[in-house]
Amino acid sequence: MTEETVATIPLFQGLDAAQHAAVAAIASEKTAVRGQIVFAEGAQAEGIHILTEGRVKVYKLSPEGKEQILHVFGPGEPVGEVAVFAGRKYPAYAEALEPSRFLYIPRREFMALLQREPAVALNMLAELAHRLRRFTNMVENLSLREVPGRLAAYLMYLNERQDARAEIQLDMTKAQLASLLGTIPETLSRILARMAKEGFIELGEGRAIKLLDPEGLQQLASGESKLA
Amino acid sequence: MTEETVATIPLFQGLDAAQHAAVAAIASEKTAVRGQIVFAEGAQAEGIHILTEGRVKVYKLSPEGKEQILHVFGPGEPVGEVAVFAGRKYPAYAEALEPSRFLYIPRREFMALLQREPAVALNMLAELAHRLRRFTNMVENLSLREVPGRLAAYLMYLNERQDARAEIQLDMTKAQLASLLGTIPETLSRILARMAKEGFIELGEGRAIKLLDPEGLQQLASGESKLA
DNA sequence: CGTGCGCTTGACTTTTTTCAATAAAGGTGG
DNA sequence: CCACCTTTATTGAAAAAAGTCAAGCGCACG
Numbered sequence: 001m002t003e004e005t006v007a008t009i010p011l012f013q014g015l016d017a018a019q020h021a022a023v024a025a026i027a028s029e030k031t032a033v034r035g036q037i038v039f040a041e042g043a044q045a046e047g048i049h050i051l052t053e054g055r056v057k058v059y060k061l062s063p064e065g066k067e068q069i070l071h072v073f074g075p076g077e078p079v080g081e082v083a084v085f086a087g088r089k090y091p092a093y094a095e096a097l098e099p100s101r102f103l104y105i106p107r108r109e110f111m112a113l114l115q116r117e118p119a120v121a122l123n124m125l126a127e128l129a130h131r132l133r134r135f136t137n138m139v140e141n142l143s144l145r146e147v148p149g150r151l152a153a154y155l156m157y158l159n160e161r162q163d164a165r166a167e168i169q170l171d172m173t174k175a176q177l178a179s180l181l182g183t184i185p186e187t188l189s190r191i192l193a194r195m196a197k198e199g200f201i202e203l204g205e206g207r208a209i210k211l212l213d214p215e216g217l218q219q220l221a222s223g224e225s226k227l228a
Numbered sequence: 229m230t231e232e233t234v235a236t237i238p239l240f241q242g243l244d245a246a247q248h249a250a251v252a253a254i255a256s257e258k259t260a261v262r263g264q265i266v267f268a269e270g271a272q273a274e275g276i277h278i279l280t281e282g283r284v285k286v287y288k289l290s291p292e293g294k295e296q297i298l299h300v301f302g303p304g305e306p307v308g309e310v311a312v313f314a315g316r317k318y319p320a321y322a323e324a325l326e327p328s329r330f331l332y333i334p335r336r337e338f339m340a341l342l343q344r345e346p347a348v349a350l351n352m353l354a355e356l357a358h359r360l361r362r363f364t365n366m367v368e369n370l371s372l373r374e375v376p377g378r379l380a381a382y383l384m385y386l387n388e389r390q391d392a393r394a395e396i397q398l399d400m401t402k403a404q405l406a407s408l409l410g411t412i413p414e415t416l417s418r419i420l421a422r423m424a425k426e427g428f429i430e431l432g433e434g435r436a437i438k439l440l441d442p443e444g445l446q447q448l449a450s451g452e453s454k455l456a
Numbered sequence: 457c458g459t460g461c462g463c464t465t466g467a468c469t470t471t472t473t474t475c476a477a478t479a480a481a482g483g484t485g486g
Numbered sequence: 487c488c489a490c491c492t493t494t495a496t497t498g499a500a501a502a503a504a505g506t507c508a509a510g511c512g513c514a515c516g
Contacts, residue, residue: 060364062372063451070367082364085357091364114350121349122342128356129313135363136288136310136319139298142370143410144290146471173494182371187472189496206481223291374503401462415504417464457516464511474501481494486487 005052005103010076011127014119026109032056032096038079039090045083047106051075054100058092059179069180071134072097072172078127084110097172142182148191148227150181152220155201159211166214170207194227233280233331238304239355242347254337260284260324266307267318273311275334279303282328286320287407297408299362300325300400306355312338325400370410376419376455378409380448383429387439394442398435422455 006012006020006027015023030049032038038049038056051073058079059069070092073079083090084107105113114121141150154177158168170177178188192209195201200217202210211217219225234240234248234255243251258277260266266277266284279301286307287297298320301307311318312335333341342349369378382405386396398405406416420437423429428445430438439445447453 060368060372062368066372068367068371070364082357082360085353086361087357091361111350114353115346118343118346118349121346121353122339124353125313125342125349125356128353128360129310129315132310132356132360132363133315133319135360135367136298138367139296139363139370139410140288140290142367143296144288144294175494182367184473185495186474186497190472193496403462412505413463414465414506418504421464459514459516461514462512464509466509467507469504469506471505472501472503475499477497479494479496481492483492484490486489 008076009050009052009103011050011078011120011123013123015117019117023105023113026113027103027105030102030104032100032102034096034098036096038094038096038100038102041090041093043090045080045088045090045107047104048081048084048110049079049094050103050105051077051079052101052103055097056094056100057097057176058094060092066184067179068182069176070138071131072176072180078124081124081128145221145223147181147183147187148195149221149223150183151188151191151195152200152217154181155209155211156214156217156221159214166211167204168209168211170209174207191227198228236304237278237280237331239278239306239348239351241351243345247345251333251341254341255331255333258330258332260328260330262324262326264324266322266324266328266330269318269321271318273308273316273318273335275332276309276312276338277307277322278331278333279305279307280329280331283325284322284328285325285404286322288320294412295407296410297404298366299359300404300408306352309352309356373449373451375409375411375415376423377449377451378411379416379419379423380428380445382409383437383439384442384445384449387442394439395432396437396439398437402435419455426456 003017003021003024006023007017012020012023032054039045041060053075056073056079057069058071058073059067061067079094079102080090114124141153145153155168158170159166172180174188174192175185178185181188192201192203196203200211200213200220202212204210216225220227231245231249231252234251235245240248240251260282267273269288281303284301284307285297286299286301287295289295307322307330308318342352369381373381383396386398387394400408402416402420403413406413409416420429420431424431428439428441428448430440432438444453448455
């Protein structure tokens with residue numbers, strides 16, 4: 001694996017070129033086609049995957065087949081490290097949503113790296129802390145907000161990362177969004193329709209959504225008001 | 229703070245006596261009475277708390293006042309470290325359920341310690357990974373299981389940690405258990421009654437619950453069967 | 457000795473899911 | 487380039503799950 005690729009990964013920030021090269025030396029490359037399972041829940045974790053290209057969804061499945069997406073990962077993010085640090089088994093499924101590339105580092109080598117390079121360990125701690133924060137929000141959403149509130153919060157979240165324009169593009173299918181929000185496509189569809197009727201949003205072509213009333217959405221998200 | 233106390237904390241396993249003494253030197257002691265807020269959501273995190281005695285609940289609050297308990301911490305566990313590693317603000321409330329004692333280490337010193345002692349960093353990574361796993365389960369429970377399934381899973385969990393006897397003691401009020409399971413006391417009460425009527429459990433005095441049919445509960449938890 | 461908390465139960469409402477039908481969109485192979 | 491077939495999305499009607507509101511009991515603690 002090339003040293004330049006390693007240098008672009010947030011986890012390895014704070015290392016110099018020689019250290020990047022050392023990482024490159026223990027890493028191999030892995031690819032996945034669209035739809036491919038990168039790892040399955042319960043499987044033994046032999047190493048860590050760092051996504052360099054593409055997108056990967058990590059999700060749980062219920063016995064009845066309902067899916068809950070835990071997170072959609074993008075380039076630069078490590079996937080499935082939890083299993084490396086605790087328990088050894090993957091806690092969920094990971095599937096490539098697009099053709100993807102990974103940097104793969106065997107468990108042993110990665111642990112040694114962490115021990116040798118405090119900067120990497122600290123970066124990893126920051127990453128896990130971030131993820132914990134996200135899960136905290138997810139639990140809050142699932143338990144304390146109804147679906148309209150969750151959706152409003154998600155739209156506001158998209159609004160702040162895609163820049164200030166009021167037109168948003170969903171980066172996944174509505175079924176996937178439903179799964180991320182802990183509901184089903186039918187319910188999501190109905191609530192989008194209600195939001196549109198109430199003037200909060202306008203549904204555009206395909207995955208476009210125009211936010212007509214960000215303040216109103218914010219109130220929905222924070223529970224200050226409810227959808228009629 | 230005494231060195232012996234430090235030595236008992238899982239986070240500091242793998243250090244020798246001198247290193248334990250060094251930790252003790254930068255740590256101070258903090259106490260909280262029952263009901264005291266240890267930190268509030270949104271407050272700035274200046275250091276890390278490690279619980280040495282007592283119990284602390286960490287929870288989110290909805291605008292309407294509904295509470296979702298994220299976790300109940302016991303002795304030896306670090307609390308609120310997420311805020312030290314990312315974001316700087318506490319993501320939730322922490323309240324002492326009993327008179328409690330903490331080891332408190334200021335942010336700066338703790339970060340330096342992590343950098344200097346890879347063993348501590350690795351222990352912390354393991355701790356965060358564990359916590360991530362728990363949250364994964366929590367999200368799964370909230371999204372993919374109904375309340376009877378969540379309750380059954382929780383009872384089975386208690387069954388395996390309190391030893392093999394079939395009589396379980398809840399270590400919290402039923403209202404708190406409801407909050408932990410993402411529901412309300414009324415619903416919990418009804419479902420316990422249904423489980424008793426169906427012969428899965430027997431409700432004893434106070435917080436005692438006898439598990440009459442662990443296999444049946446296991447099936448409820450895994451979605452293989454449903455409560456009548 | 458009373459006040460309050462913890463817990464339970466009933467009746468009712470709201471939210472979400474389930475099931476079913478349909479329509480539009482998109483990719484693939486002929 | 488088009489026909490076909492799968493995926494994606496929407497909508498209605500009915501059912502199920504959980505929450506709200508209200509009332510009541512018993513026990514502990516001040």
